[in-house]
Amino acid sequence: MPEENVNKQAQAGQNPKDEEPRIGVYVCNCGGNIGDVVKCDMVAQTLGKLPNVTVAHSNMFMCSDPGQKMIADDIKEKGINRVVIGACSIFLHEQTFRRTLERAGLNPYLYYHVGLREQVSWVHHGTPKEATEKSIRMMAAGIAKARNMKPLEPVRLPAHRHALVIGGGVAGLRSALDLARRGLQVTLVEKSHYLGGRMAQWERVFPTNEEARPLLKRLIDQVLAEPNITIHTGAQVAGAKGYVGNYTVTIRQQPRGVRGTFPNEQGVMDVCPIKQRCEFNYGLSTRKAIYRPYKECVPEGLVIDWEHCTKCGECVQVAPEGMINLEEEAHEFTVEVGAVVLATGFQPYEPFYGEMGWKEYPEVITLPQLHRLLDDEGPSDGKFYWNGHPVRNVALIHCVGSRQVEGVHRAQMDGEVNNYCSRVCCTASLSMASLIRQKAPDAKIYEIYEDIRAYGRWHEDYYTRASKNNVTFLRYYAEEIPEVRRADEKAENPLLVKVRDHLTWGEEIEIPVDLVVLSVGMMPNPVQDLMEIFKVTPGSDRFLLEVHPKLRPVETAVNGVVLAGTAQGPMNIQESCAAASAAAAKVSALIEQAKVELEPYVAHVDPDQCQGSGECVKVCPQEEAIELKTFSENGRTFQRAVVTPANCNGCGVCVSVCPNRALDVQGWRLDEYEAMVEAIAADIPAWEGAA
Amino acid sequence: MPTEHIKVDALVVGGGIAGMQTALDLGDQGYQVALVERQSSIGGKMIDLSKVFPTLDCCSCITTPKMSATAHHDNINLLTYSEIESINRNGNGFTVQVTKKPRYVREDDCTGCRSCELVCPLEVSEDEHEFGRTSHRIVYVPFSTAVPQKAVVDIDNCIFCGKCIQACPSDAIDFTQQPEPVEIETRSIVLATGFETTPIDAKKEYGAGKLRNVISGMMMERLLAPTGPYGRVLRPSDGKMPASIAYVQCAGSRDQTLGVTYCSRVCCMYAIKQAMLLSGALPLAEITIYYMDIRTFGKGYEQFYQNAKAMGVEFLKGKVARITEDADQNPIVRVELIDEFGKTRVTERQHDLVVLSVGLLPGGNPQAKFGVPVGEDGFIQVPDYNVFPAVTSQPGIFVTGTALGPMDIVDSIMMAGAAASATASYLESSNGSGKEAQSQPERSVEYA
């Protein structure tokens, strides 16, 4: 940050000397959200009596256009130069009202927002009189602050027209494609060694019944054709510093160990002595330590599983010279980006041992495994066989790992059950029932469900088709989990599913089956490391949390870090793509102009008071936010603290240790706090209804 | 009258939540946008709602700031009360003829002060915003948060008494106003034509709209909204505060007899939300929801459903076969119930008020006007629904929100972002019309 800019900021902080505060006070009913509890007109009336308050109004919706116009008119016509609004939360509408002030020609920071909804009406709905009094006090404090407020300017910085997309699944690919086509540079990193994520593992996708991999391949081809996109597979983010517009991200890339493709790949894999569980087939088959996840994968070459490779060198012998390098090392590099898209995806819920027979009986599989099983390129070449025998009876049990009930289902490691709906499993199960019917026309198919949630366009058709296809539906309640147990040895079918069916008299029914498919829900991929690096937070369902589902649906609380796809919550392919595109639109709006604005709430040094003690530098938790610099003036050399606003997060620790009270956080100065505390404790003007 | 000419990068058709958000997402990226809305205010269906699930934010608090932002955006040209007449492909873009309907009030002069409305002598009940249950005067500002906040004259009910002219402080009333033609030259079009709800008289088993105390979910939204017709929940037959309210789910969805086989996706959640709001507005009221499947699939929705159950809302699985009424106009619901022991029985239950959870039908006629194909369900059909959901088969024409099928507000807003991205991609790629030099070679658009 150049110093002249800092000085300019200091100047901006000067209060025009002859400007008497003329405060406009506005109390919002929030359409009853506040007004049903707090007597808003009374609050406005009472506050109107305070010194410097020029106007005080209440209104049904301050945030509406007429509400905003009222403020703008008061600024223009009544010379209002400070605005205090009592309304919903600052997260909802701070930006809205700042823009109102700006349009009316007033510095947008000469406005203070009092949260009358979360902090008053929602928590004191039983005591309207006290709630009204609390509102008056809180707003009186806001008015006290407003008297002392000074105009501020946001910190304006250049931004990289370059985005980092983390995750090479369908959402990440889709985001990257939109960003690149918009003219931004994109770096896409994917943890695994191939693109496509979970979508590559589906046999087909609803509601179009397209085969998943050809559909995915078309998208990947478009991504590969974009010169603005740089792709790194086997790569993970190792660290990041900076802020919106200016992130420096460190990426650690694992080597493939294999350079390009060559004719004898199968022979190379054959000689590898190591057998491992094949993740691509969800453990239904094995692969070698040098392998290719699936036939058409991109990038198409082989890759080495370093965790299990013993470096025996057998593969090197068989491969053309120079193609395999077992000594290749991981390497790190950095990229400079303006924004980050988190498209880190989901993982299927992993049932506990014994949960509806999982792992206890080999005839219990999950829905993703069923996809692999029915895939022509899968472990059984698409035949509906299990253990070498055709499957004649199959039960699909819904809501495994979703819609769980506390006290009924076993909690995850964090002590919480998955009380959310995973959204895709119902239609996914029904579409699989349809496919099973094609492959095994005589099979008995049971869908054991709680509610059929075929909500999306064309989803209901799968439900109708299943009924026409003689699929038997049984409905259970979450409190009565179906039981899966081993049948007698002599029995024709190895398993029995016991379920209380609420579609037929609540009878307890035992169904003999060859295969049980657990329609498992979605859990977010574990991204604890990324959450720490980018300071983003999960919601109570552990998925990454957006700021507001309608106002800012893809943004996180960290400016410049946005969400795409199932990292945010369960979604199907169409929804993931829409969300990913929405994320791209947000990123484009943010950095397309190659500049960003940061909040001015940063530390500010009063050069007349600073004695250069350096206490602030010692306690500052941020890197390069405050430092001592040497100045000379009239032959005298001295040190003063200097703030780099872009690196300061306004925490105020420096303010608390400064022995000379030379520091303050702009917009939250100590004198403002003092005035607020005094106003809260002061007697409030008498108001009608107070008695 | 000389034709006004507007030249933009994108024309958004429809000023509901999806259209507004698309316009904002394009405007924020620096594109010039025209938004054409048929009604006299933007805000669409969303502005009619009370509170929104699952956050229970007051709906106005989410919608009105977006309306305001749309109206004041430097890059957005807003045309309300305007109809699209024709669309012609013109090289890489389109020439669109629009008619601005006369408000009989000069927009530039009207301040929205309502002086005219207060002196107007006649009230009629065709107020779309209140669904015919309450009145508006002949000259009126559509609703308190309308954007633009301008009066409009219902000319077909006007007696031309001239009182409004006298009352208007800014001399804005003008009965001689004529329709104004506007020509929009645009490089792309985004269809945000939205939805309609199942008409209340669609199903004769449910009273064919003749039972006064059988209302639609949208009407209940108005009753629950602070700006609603009565300011409270009163039943339409006699103004009684209902003590027993029932919801009939899938009233217009998943119903072969109506030719609507699909799920309307929002009805479960809006019924549950209304049930929760009703428990607050009428603490003693008993609320029952008759349903087939509860589809609370979105983020935080299942937890919302469980909360409603815990609050005492009664959920009964069963399809309502018929609704009749008794001598006091209390609706009687005949339903085949499956009780908690799984027993099925046909029963009749009397309620004070019944709400039909009506479904979503396609709005407008996008096929006729824009030449985009629609599916069997009447919603716009796109060639690559999964990966490029916003891209229609007509180059340069995109789709967003419920024009693409029923969806809730969260999903509509996501779709709006998707449509904005798809449009931006197209604008940057079309021949020689990209805003700035591209580093990539010229390409034709590869959609579908």
Added chain:
Amino acid sequence: MTTTMEAKKKRTEMLVEMRKEHRDTVQKAQELLKAQQSTRKVLERALTGGPHSVPQLAQAVNMPAHEVLWHVAGMKKYGIVAEAGTDESGDYYLYRLTKEAA
């Protein structure tokens, strides 16, 4: 002064012209207005006797309750009536004339 007179005259001419042009709808609207004004008068008269609920008003003026409700809603919207608590049963709100209307 003359200009005001002229403007007034011009306005009257315009209104006459408009009424001619919209003859059919104006006639219908005038009939509607007449009926509405007489109904409102009857309702207002009933309310001068004190607050009424919708069914009470319906009985007093011999009109279907749903129509009364429609009028009451409109009168409330334009500040002619206001709520005055509930009746004894607690099932219905009472409405009174506002000070301005009275």
